[in-house]
Amino acid sequence: QVQLQESGPRLMKPSQTLSLTCSVSGGSIRSDIYYWTWIRQPAGKGLEWIGRIYTGGSTNYSPSLKSRVTISVDTSKNQLYLKVNSLTAADTAVYFCAAGDYVVVNGVYTYRLDVWGQGTTVIVSS
Amino acid sequence: AIQMTQSPSSLSASVGDRVTITCRASQDIRNDLGWYQQKPGKAPKLLIYAASTLQSGVPSRFSGSGSGTDFILTISSLQPEDFATYYCLQDYNYPHTFGQGTKVDTK
Secondary structure (H helix, E strand, C coil): CCEEEEECCCEECCCCCEEEEEEEECCCCCCCCEEEEEEEECCCCCCEEEEEEECCCEEEECCCCCCCEEEEEECCCCEEEEEECCCCHHHCEEEEEEEEEEEEECCEEEEEEEEECCCEEEEECC | CCCEEEECCEEEECCCCCEEEEEEECCCCCCCEEEEEECCCCCCEEEEECCCEECCCCCCCEEEEEECCEEEEEECCCCHHHCCEEEEEECCCCCCEECCCEEEEEC
């Protein structure tokens, strides 16, 4: 099973662009098994799905963030990336990367988001 | 976007109690639902997927049921390590959406 490790700056200023990295070990990000996902969680609040990428060719984003977010991969480095531009204080959160796959349950392909990184904290403050 | 409404938002229980948490979707999501447990300072952990399939390694006291719009997570006999916050997540369509969470604490 793959392991995930997020990294990136802890403190950002409003209007800046955040770049986070998720390093993948124990497997290839090029694999057609996994869908690579970013999720965030403001302190004391719930989980928010940001988006996911499938290296087989598709990327999907939350409409609420789509205009400011880019998810990408570098297969040569086995890394997943998240960029968020035009930061505000509302982007302060713990950011998680996660990996999901599809398995067959009762003859039907079903999704499970079963591998998570430990998360990285980002604070947006002037 | 599909709205996922969890209830209750919090509950107090004792070790040995049977605990049920409900998640309601704003539209039919078949059985495309997972349940996650999160402890403070930790990443969420997958408990249940496809509404009722137990993830490998998860104790059998956890179970899930439901399909369509209404789903239930049951802990048959609450253990000390189960005090945590629980989230549902629909993956029927984009954007995937979480419920707001249910915090289970000590009575």
